[in-house]
Amino acid sequence: MPGRRALYLAAAAVFCLMAGPVCAARTSADARTETPPTLSAKSLLPSKILSGPNYTIDDKVKNDGYMNMYTVHTKKGDLRVESTSLLYTRLHELQAAAAMDDVNKGVEIGKSIGMSGVNAVKGVFNLLTKPGDTLSGVGRNFTRAEASSKEKRPTDDKGTVGELLGYNKAMRDCAKTYGVDPYSRNPILHESLKRLAGAQFFGSFTGSAAIPGGAALIMLGNTAAPQSVVDVSIPPQDLFTANRERLKAMGATSDTANLLVENPHFTPIEQTRLVLALDKMTGVGDRNVFINQCILTDSDDLAWFRTRMAELYANIDAKADKLARFVKAGKYLAAVTKADGLLVAYPLDYLAWTPTIAGIARSFGDTAAALKVKSRKFIVTGEVSPLAARNLKAAGWSVDQLREGLR
Structure with a gap:
């Protein structure tokens, strides 16, 4: 019945085209597996968040069968963002960065202060688009199934002149004011956050001057990431200590708790959110x-x-x-x-x-x-x-x- 099979496949293709991009995954010839689709940001996201004062979202959204991978264009470079939930977080961070920049415009920061800020801040990860990225981290994990990290995160954020003088505390306080993660891997947020914290710490203005724009950030919709359950102004070492104790109270050995706490891929805030979620499931x-x-x-x-x-x-x-x-x-x-x-x-x-x-x-x-x-x-x-x-x-x-x- 080759004619009937051809007619069936043609009808299936027409159905997928009519159903829109979310249903546009290409079915393989044997109909047992499929190729992940390329989606449209316009069909996935509310129109009001597709662009903002300092960003635009590329309409082409790659999917690897698990996660959507977005490209966010900004004047400071492109951000590769894996997953819709992380996209909302990144957009909130860009909004916060713009609000910080409005405050920073009126602040004079000398070169030496700027360099102090750069040297004092650790863990700025580059999320700029890299050619050849075809799988999300989740996709790579599902493919490999198991891996382990041998690196260790610093036990705390001390050891720099900035921390000894309170610079990193100013970073955390400013991040709390604007509702962002001070350890975010978003380089654009960090640039704005460092300038604001540097100005506040080095006395260009008082702490209260950091408030304008912080509390007035517009919510991006009811799908935006919920407000963090973690107080981001708490020093990371205090978070790590509390997380170790919570993990051991759940039955983890000291070695197991240390392995999770020392995993460098979790920011202190992510790690704490994860441990608190497990802790809720008493x-x-x-x-x-x-x-x-x-x-x-x-x-x-x-x-x-x-x-x-x-x-x-x-x-x-x-x-x-x-x-x-x-x-x-x-x-x-x-x-x-x-x-x-x-x-x-x-x-x-x-x-x-x-x-x-x-x-x-x-x-x-x-x-x-x-x-x-x-x-x-x-x-x-x-x-x-x-x-x-x-x-x-x-x-x-x-x-x-x-x-x-x-x-």
């Missing part, structure tokens, strides 16, 4: 399974992803399905609910049925069969391709799409 057993997964985090993007995943599981446990314990599913992570179901939750932007995700689904299926659970549930925070949804349901999974309100 009735959930085997949290060490989650902790051990996080120890293997080998990229900054994956650190953001796993922080959000911990918060997603914590919110599901509090608001939807009560969790009994975490379990390993091959090289991955899942939870068993108190209703004796297997629950897999990922903060993905768009789940396509790639060969890799098909293999991961088999791994979760094997775990469900071995545990003899009564139900199987797969939760994502974004979209699921029709083919992925169909194949998951055929394997006995219910598929839920939770929006950002439950993250």
